[in-house]
């Protein structure tokens with residue numbers, strides 16, 4: 001366990017902490033980096049784009065030009081759609097592994113693309129396991145690709161992508177990963193976990209501001225994707241080919257967001273890269289979860305599946321607990337929390353990512369304690385139905 005470090009500087013006076021999975025709390029210097037304008041064609045900005053791509057490839061463990069990074073304008077979902085539309089051939093078929101909103105969104109994307117797919121839907125939070133992925137692939141030789149969600153942000157579960165990857169490549173199929181909310185904090189080194197492409201965005205664990213996503217992909221795989229894409233603007237092969245030739249983004253880049261992202265990457269490296277970023281988030285989670293459990297709250301997931309990204313808590317059974325009131329009381333104390341996304345029981349989520357540390361997490365717990373007192377909630381214990389729901393989570 002790392003030693004307790006000095007507190008990170010707080011956001012500016014009056015600015016709440018965002019305990020959300022992005023947009024999230026960013027460093028002051030990251031915001032400050034946006035205080036100038038850049039010409040998108042200028043050599044300075046082209047150098048910024050190249051540096052951004054080189055650093056992201058390095059974070060994914062790519063070396064010797066075997067992997068490339070293609071940034072794409074828009075929120076993360078634009079890049080997921082770009083990845084699926086570009087890497088899956090029109091006559092391909094995708095196995096979508098879903099256990100929450102983002103997996104289902106990937107399936108919805110396939111439906112929009114009009115390309116063949118099949119879905120393993122595990123419900124709100126059960127993890128898709130390697131053996132069932134293997135069985136699904138054995139049963140359907142038409143499947144060419146599998147899409148897995150690394151951290152399913154809707155419940156906060158950390159899915160077992162390593163065992164999924166093994167199952168996929170043991171059967172000669174290809175893996176695409178939505179590592180949107182995990183990349184930069186949780187290892188996704190392609191030398192350890194095999195995949196063809198992964199997607200993430202500026203405003204998650206690298207702690208940039210929203211405005212673009214990026215795909216890190218095996219070069220030979222991307223080279224073979226010309227003409228696959230259904231969309232002009234989202235064609236990653238075309239974006240990459242144009243960037244290779246000119247050093248520029250094909251269409252207007254989010255220049256200020258790129259500048260902020262480079263500063264965020266500088267802070268990421270300064271902190272110690274992926275292991276150190278992950279360690280801070282783990283510490284954030286552990287301090288926060290321990291404190292919340294001390295107040296009587298219970299987590300949806302058992303410790304084994306808890307990601308250091310975001311944690312789902314059951315709403316207390318006490319009739320005095322009203323989530324909208326709890327939210328406002330937390331906000332009054334400087335913390336923006338996140339509503340739950342479960343279909344069966346009431347829940348809320350607390351994010352562990354962003355420019356904050358364990359000192360902040362202790363204050364979060366303190367604020368939750370005060371909020372319960374103000375509402376007159378005597379016990380934060382969840383209802384029986386929630387416990388029954390959780391009992392379904394094996395192992």
Ligand SMILES: *Cc1c(COP(=O)(O)O)cnc(C)c1O
Nearest residue numbers: 075076077102151153178180181
């Ligand atoms: C944030 C996120 C996305 C993208 O969401 P946007 O709102 O489009 O940025 C996709 N997948 C996961 C797992 C995410 O956490």
